[in-house]
Amino acid sequence: MPEPTESEPTELDEVKGRLRLHDGPHYRWWVLGAVLAGVFVSGALITIIGVSLATVAGDLGTNTASLTWVVTGPLLAVALTMPLFGKLGDVWGLRRVYLIGLLGFTVGSILTAFAWNGPSLIAFRILGAIPGAAMGPTAMALVMRAFPPKERVKAMGWWSLVGAGAPVIGVIAGGPLVEIFGWRSLFIAQAPFSIAAFVLGYVVLREAPRRERQPIDIAGAAWLAVGTVSALLALTIGGRSGWSQPIVAILAITSVIGYILFIRVERVALHPLLPLEFFKQRSFSASLSAQFASNFAYMGGFIVTPLLLQYRFGYSVSQTAGASILRPLTFSLCAAAAGYVAARIGARRSAVIGLSALVISMGVFASAAAFSMIGLVYAGLFLSGFGMGTASPSLVSSAANTVSHDDQGVANAAQQMVAAIGTVAGIQVLSTIQGGGRSASSFSEAYIIGGVIAVVGITASAFLPKRGRRA
Structure with a gap:
């Protein structure tokens, strides 16, 4: 067998190269870049899918009402499985579970491009969302393990930038694709980026030390799923069909x-899915409470504001889309800077400043509706993006800093699950208050409620640590 030449790297050379990367002083930033590639591909199509529902419905011969489950179905699937995947990451290995999740998400996205009717489209979206639910908590846990506690808020700033910026880029790049090649082109174009993210993760990420093998708390996972999915369904059905429907009460009780x-179950479980002692940590409970409140106000306002622009100011759909980009764009740009600012001034100050701006934005939106001042709408869009972008890195890193390395997966899953519940609650409650009407008062009342909930977030943020915990 011929000896390899100098130009032909051997398998040993490749292994040595990976070891040099893993032992380098900047490896933590390589980890962040690798997982953010996955965050980008998983979030890029979120907004453009919602915007394109009418086009998709026309192509598949169905109606937009039934296709709303293209958005709601994956959200429920994520809420159902995310805590379990977070725990599996801690037990089976974060890298392994993350890569399996990314691979499954990629397969689901490719299958979506070949959907032949509404039910198949919804099924493929859910099929991709289930393994995709493994990506969020494990990716964040990989970052938290790579960075020391005092630097995690910086990493979360970049995370928030990519997470908020991906849908913006998706709308900008995806809109022309849909118009020229059709909606299926979105998922076909996404595939090579997903594969590249998988390869990058496979090469860069190293497996974190695992716990000793332990049984998975199936009973805890099942009851948590019952509680969370029932809550999300109650909010969704109540927002669409009315809160007096018997099914809403049944789901709420369930x-x-x-x-x-x-x-x-968790109190007596030998290996609980989500240890209840986490919630005895003031920073953990405070960060989750503030996360719920901020997502409630931010995402509730995100749904109501386009209606305000169209009904009160006569904006077209394209004009509304262009104006609405200001909010996530501001969010993403502020988040990157906020991570570094929070590292200097502390998580508590950063979160309080951000949530205060979010409260003010709700008041500005309410005033814009009451006085028909379009300039106030743009001011509100900027303030809400600034507020959420400033608060988010501190809220996420504060929760992570209260638990050990071994529990990062499940702790981050809990944080993301609470964020999802806050999102659905804000969207459904504020949409119900607004009611689809055109009166100024209907919009003002919705924004005022959003502001009140955001004030709760400020109160919770006051219990966050002044400074990040040191390693």
Whole structure:
């Protein structure tokens, strides 16, 4: 067998190269870049899919009402499985679970391009969302393990930038694709980027030390899923069909029962899915409470504001889309800077400043509706993006800093699950208050409620640590 030449790297050379990368002083930034590639591909199509529902419905011969499950279905699937995947990452290995999740998400996205009717489209979206749910908590846990506690807020700033910026880029790049090649081109174009993110993760990421093998708390996962999915369904159905519907009450009661039984199971479980002692940590409970409140106000306003622009100011759909980009664009740009600012002034100050700006933005939006001042709408868009971008890195890093390396997966899953519940609650409650009407008062009342909930977030943020914990 001929000896390899100098121009032909051997397998040993490749292994040595990876070891040099893993042992380098900047390896933590390589980890961040690798997982943010996955965050980008998983989030790029979120907004453009919602914007294109009418086009998709026309192509598949169905209606937009039934296709709303293209958005809602994956959200429920993520809420159902995310805590379990977070725990599996801690036990089986974060890198392994993250890469399997990214691979499954990629397969689901490719299959979506070949959907032949509404049900198949929804099924493929959910099929991709289930493994995709493994990506969020494991990716964030990989970053938290790579960075020391005092630098995590910087990493979360970049995370927030990519997470908020990906849908903006998706709209800008995806809009022309849909118009020229059709909606299926979105998922076909996404595939090579997803594959590249997988290869990058495979090469860069190293497996974190795992816990000893332990049984998975199936009972805890099941009751948490019952509580969370029932709550999300109650909010979704109540927002669409009315809160007086019997099914809403049944789901609400089921949700409460599910959470009560989850707590009972976790108290006696030898290896609990989500250790309840986490919630005895003031920073953990405060950060999750503030995360719920901020997502409630931010995402609720995100849905109501386009209606304000169209109904009160006569904006077209394209004009509304162009104006609405200001919010996530400001979010993403501020988040990157906020991570570094928070490292200097502390998580508490950064979160309080951000949530205060979010409260002010709700008041500005309400005033814009009451006085028909378009300039105030743009001011509100900027302030809400600034506020959420400033607060988010501190909220996420504060929760992570309260738990050990071994529990990063499940802790981050809990944080992201609470964020998802806050998002759905804000969208459905504020949409119901606004009611689809055109009166100024309907918009003002919705924004005022959003502002009140955001004030709760400020109160919770006051219990965050002044400074990041040191390693």
